Amino acid sequence: MSTKHCLALGATLFIAVAFGPVHAGDNPKRGAKVYGACAACHSLEPNLHLTGPSLDGLWGKKAASVANFPRYSGALKEQGFIWDEAPLNAWIADPQAFVPGTYMTFRGIDDEKVRGDLIAFLKIAMAPGGAKSAVAQGLINAEMARGQxxxxxxxxxxxxxxxxxxxxxxxFFVATADGRQTPFWEMNLRLKIDSSSNGPKGGKPALVPGGMQGDRASIVFSDIEExxxxVERKC
Ligand code: HEC
Incomplete structure (x- = not known):
């Protein structure tokens, strides 16, 4: 082989090693910090779905295949690819470009190195039981694993x-079990439902203060019939 060919082969190998799907320098610890941007909408705990589905165990599984998550877009459901390095790289770079019409309203991460770090973290975190291993390895704390x-x-x-x-x-005049009644302007009170196991006990909706002034709050019910x-109309 000529020197020229040797150099060319060497350069190709170098590029393949340096810029392949998982770079040698990818760092899950740095990636865990980047993951903070995802935790607004995702948890890593099995079955704990937020705006987006739990990412637990999704590595190596088909897109839009998480059980008991009813909020997928038609666009993601009709894909059929498997989640690993390459699709995650394209998805995280620009979700709307990769799956036009997706409900994931995340702008994307332009920096390839940052994406590489994040994917190195996701490889651990999106394995089955990934939340536990990521916490055990000191990559994230339990709060981050639960997301928001x-x-x-x-x-x-x-x-x-x-x-x-x-x-x-x-x-709204809200009566509480301590015997008090608190008035809220109707636009300052949100009525919500948390039907998960974190929600209030049946028949015992919770008054949750919101905002800094104390004049806003949410009432969280356990189901819609409650x-x-x-709530009654009464003056
Ligand atoms: C603003 C909320 C939001 C943010 C931020 C967000 N996601 Fe999502 N994500 C969603 C929603 C909603 C879906 C479902 C998309 C659909 O059905 O089209 C989703 C879907 C996904 C899926 C596919 C799930 C499946 O079952 O196939 C992956 C993987 C994912 N997100 C990873 C991430 C990562 C990694 C980040 C951070 C870089 C992130 N998401 C940031 C809301 C978000």
Whole structure:
């Protein structure tokens, strides 16, 4: 082989090693920091679905195949590819370009090195039981593994336990188990449902303060029928 050919082969090998799907320099620890941007919408705990599905065990599985996640877009459901380095790289670079019409409203990460680090982390975190191993390896803490999953509500004190809600003149009057009644402007109170095991106990909706001023709050119910039972129009 001529020197020229040798050099060319050497250069090709170098490029293949340096710029292949998983780079030698990819660092899951750095990637775990980048993952913070994903934790707003994803948890790594099995079956804990937020805006997006739990990513637990998804490595090597078909796109849009997470059980009990009913919010997939038609666009992602009709794909059929398997999640590993290459599709994740394209997805994280620009989800809308890779799967036009996806519901994942994430702008994308332009820097290839940053994506490489994140994928090195995801390879660990998206394995079955990935949350546990990522925490055990000190890559993330348990809070990050849960993502922005709501706080468990079952154990709130009587001042947060709603016993009745009446609406009158643009105002919700919220009665709590400590005997108090608090008025909220109707636009400052959000009615929500947390039907997961983190949600309030049946029949005991929770008053959760929101905002800095204390004039805003959410009431979290355990199911939709409870709203009808507890909210009345009465002046
Ligand atoms: C603003 C919320 C949001 C953010 C931020 C977000 N995602 Fe998503 N993600 C979603 C939603 C919603 C879906 C479902 C998309 C669909 O059905 O089209 C999804 C889907 C996915 C899927 C495919 C799941 C499956 O079952 O096939 C992967 C993988 C994924 N996201 C990884 C990430 C990673 C990694 C990040 C951070 C770089 C991230 N997401 C950031 C909301 C988000």
């Amino acid at each position: 999953a709501p706080e468990p509500l079952a154990t709130l004190g009587p001042d947060h336990q709603v016993t009745g809600i009446r609406h009158c003149q643009s105002t 709203i009808g039972r507890l």
